[in-house]
Amino acid sequence: MLLDVLTPIDVDGRSEAVRQAAADLRRDLGVVCGRGDVATAAATAATTMPATGTTPTGTTAMTTTGTSGTSVSSAAPVPSGMPSAAAPGTDVTARIELADDPTLGEGMYRVVADRDVLRVIAGDDFGFIYGLYHISRELLGVPDLWFWMDWTPAVAGRKPGPVAVPDGYAFASRPFAVADRGWFVNDEVLLMGWQLDNDPDQPWEMVFEALLRCGGTMVIPGTGNNSAHHAEAASRRGLRIAQHHAEPLGARLFSSAYPDLNPSWGEHKDLFIALWEESLEAHRGQHVIWNVGFRGQGDSAFWDSDPSYDTDEKRGALMGEIIRIQRRMVLDHDPQARTCVYLYGETLELYRKGVLDLPDDVIKIWSDNGYGRMVTRRQCNHNPRIDAMPNPADRGAQGIYYHASFYDLQAANHITTLPVRPERIVHELGEVLARGGDAFWIVNSSNVKPHAYYLSLIARLWRDGLSDIDVTDRRSSLIPAESDEDGAETESLTTVGTLLAGTSGDAATFVRSATRTFATEYYGERDAAAVADAYAGYFDAAVAYGDRWDERAGEQYFNHCPRMLVTQFMRDRNASCDDMRWAAGDVPLVEQIAVVDRIAARGAAQYAALDDRDTAAATGMSPHARRLFDDSIALHTRVYRHCCEATHLTCRALWEGFAEDWQHAFFHAGLARREFRRAREAMLAREHGVWHGYYANECLTDIAQSAWVLSGLMAYLRTMGDGPHFFQWQRDFIYSREEQKIKTLLNLENHLTDDEIFDAMLVKWEDAEA
Helix, strand or coil: CEECCCCCEECCCCCHHHHHHHHHHHHHHHHHHCCCCHHHHHHHHHHHCCCCCCCCCCCCCCCCCCCCEEEECCCCCCCCCCCCECCCCCCCECEEEEEECCCCCCCCEEEEEECCEEEEEECCHHHHHHHHHHHHHHHCCCCCCCCCCCCCHHHHCCCCCCEECCCCCEEEECCCCCCEEEEECCCCHHHHCCCECCECCHHHHHHHHHHHHCCCCEEECCCCHHHHHHHHHHHHCCCEECCCCCCHHHCCCHHHHCCCCCCCHHHHHHHHHHHHHHHHHHCCCCCEEEECCCCCCCCCCHHHCCCCCCCHHHHHHHHHHHHHHHHHHHHHHCCCCEEEEEECCHHHHHHHCCCCCCCCCEEEEEECCCCCCCECCCECCECCCCECCCCCCCCCCEEEEEECCCCCCCCCCCCCCCCCCHHHHHHHHHHHHHCCCCCEEEEECCCCHHHHHHHHHHHHHHHHCCCCCCCCCCHHHHCCCCCCCCCCCHHHHHHHHHHHHCCCCCHHHHHHHHHHHHHHHHHCHHHHHHHHHHHHHHHHHCCECCCCCCCECCCCHHHHHHHHHHHHHHHHCCCCCHHHHHHHCCCCHHHHHHHHHHHHHHHHHHHHHHHHHHHHHHCCCCHHHHHHHHHCHHHHHHHHHHHHHHHHHHHHHHHHHHCCCHHHHHHHHHHHHHHHHHHHHHHHCCCCHHHCCCCCCCCCCCHHHHHHHHHHHHHHHHHHHHCCCCCHHHHHHHCCHHHHHCCCCCCCCCCCCHHHHHHHHHHHHHHHHC
C-alpha cells in the first residue's frame, strides 16, 4: 500500500487532541509525498480533512526520535531514516483507521498494515496520538523536532512522492521508562517576542506538538500569566498540566494579587486559601497534576517575607501543615487527582533534615541544581549541594525536575546548549531511573530551539530507559566522591552506560550513537560526522569554574560575572564583591577579578579555536546543513567566543582602573563592549524565515545589557581620567603633536562623545592589540 497526499485519515468521533495529531500527520503527508513545502501541505490538509481544530502553518522543517517498540513485517523491515519512494506498480493508496483496544495500557499502541488499511490500535488518546506520530516518524521519516531544527525531506535526499508501506508491516510499542513525561517552558522570553503567521500563540502550538512527538504527557505551559494563557491550548492537545514549583496549586502569587500586603501565612491565611480555591476553579475540566508546597514570592524561601519562622523546625512544620491543607482541597474537588511536591532548594533541605513530613500519596519531585547534577541548587552564595537523588527507601512515587536550560544570574546556560558533557547527564539520569525516579520527569525546556540536542537525548532516555535492571540502591557503587575531577568517574560511567544501552558498551558509546543519530536526522547523513565532531568539540571546550563535573560555565557566567565586577568597581573598588563570593571567594575585588579573568581567558582561547574549526568544517557542508549548523551549535560556540573575550577584556580594564591608567582602562572597556555587541550580532544574524524576531527579546542573559554596562564603565573611567573639563583625551587622540602642546584654546571643536573618543583610540592603539 502507498501513503500519499490523498491518504484519508478516519478520526470521526475522536477527541480534539487526536484530530489535531491527525491534522499534523496530514500536513506531513503533504510535505513528504506532495510538493514538499509545508504551506502547500497545510492548505491540502485543511481542504481534505474533517474539522480538526487549528493546523499549524508557516513552518519550514521537521524531526523526531523513534518510539520504543518492535516492528515485524512479512516484507523487508522499514529502514531507519527517510523511506524510499514507492516502487512502480505498488498498490493503491492506503487509508489510515483508528481502532480501540482497551487492553492496551496508557500511551501504548500498535500500527498494523492490513491490505489497503494502515490501522492504529490503542486504548486511549495518548496511544492514538503517539501512533499517528509513529507513522509520521517511522514511515514518512519526519523527526520529532522537525520545526525547531528546520527539517525538510531534502535533508534525507528524498524527493516528493508516495511512500510504500511494506506488506504485513506491524509495530507494537513498549511501555515508556518514565510514567509521566514533560517540559517546563520556563524563562520563555524568546517565545514572548516572536510570532508565526502574525500569531503569538502559534509558537506554543509548535512546542506542544514537539513535546507530544517526543512522547510527552504533560507540560508547564509557561511562567505566571503565560501558563494560565496557554494551559487551555495545551489541554486541547491532550497534555496534562503540571505546575511551577514556585506556584502552589498554580495560583497567582500572593504579592501579585495583594501587592500592598505582607505575604505572611500567619497574617493572611484566608487570603492564601482563597487564591488556591480560585485556581482550582480556573482549572476545572483540565487534567492537572497539582503542585503542593509553600515558597516565597518567586523563587525564594517563604521565610524571606516572614522572619518569624526562624528555625528549621518551625519552617518544616508550617510547610507540612500547608501541604496537607492543599492536598485536601484538591481531593475535595477531584478525588482522583494527583499531587506532587518539588523537593527544590530550601524544601529539599528541610526534607533531608527530617523536619518536613509528606503524605505518602504525594509524588516527590527531586531536582537537579540547574547544571545536570542531582544536588540542591546554589542560591546566591549558599551552595550546600545536598544529595537530591531519589531514595528507593522512600514510600510513594518519585520523579525529577531537570534542567536542559537554567537561569540563575550566575553561571548557567539559557541561550546556549548545556555545556556539561552528555556522558555525565546520561550517567545522572540513569542513576535516577535505577533509584526509582520513574514516575514523573519534568524538564526545563525553556525556549526549545537552543536546547534541541539535550531535549532529544533526554526524550530517548525517558522513552527507552534502563532494561532488565533491578531498581536497587546503586549510589555507593556508581557515584564517586563529591570532589571529583574530570576523568574520576570513568568506571562508574562505564557501568551506567552498560545498564542504559543493555549491551557491553559504555556511556560514551551511548552518547556517540545518540549524537550521530541526532546529527543524521537533522543535518543529513553526508554531514553527520562533521556535526557530531563539532558537538563533541563544544563539550570539550567548556570551561570549568569549579572542581566538580557539573561546574561548567554557561553563557551567563560571561555576562553576569563581568557585570557584577563592574558594578562593584564603580560602587567601591576597595571592597570585595559579595555577589561574587560563590565564584571567587571572600577576597579583595582585585583577586576576584583575577579568578574570573583566568576562566575567561581560557574560554576565549578554547572557543576561538573551536569557532575557527567550525568555520572550516561548515565550508564543506551542504547548504541546508551549513545553515542549521550556523544556527545551532556553531552559533553557541561563537557566542561563547565573544562573551569570553569580552569578560577577559573587562577584567583587564578593571585592573588598569586599579592602576589609574584611565585611558587604557577606557580603551579595553570599549573593546569588551565591542565583543559583547558581536555576540549579540551573531545571534541576530541567525534570524531568517520564520525565525525573524526569535532573539529580539533576549533579556535574561541579556548580552545587550552587558554591552550597556560596559558603556557605563567607559563613562565612569573617562570621568575619572578626563574630568571634570574633558579636553585632555581629545587633544591626546585627535590633535597633532604640535597642537597638543599649545593650550591657548583647550579645544577647538565640540567635546567628543565616549564613542568618538573610543574610535580615535582604535586608530592609535588597535593594531598594537592584535
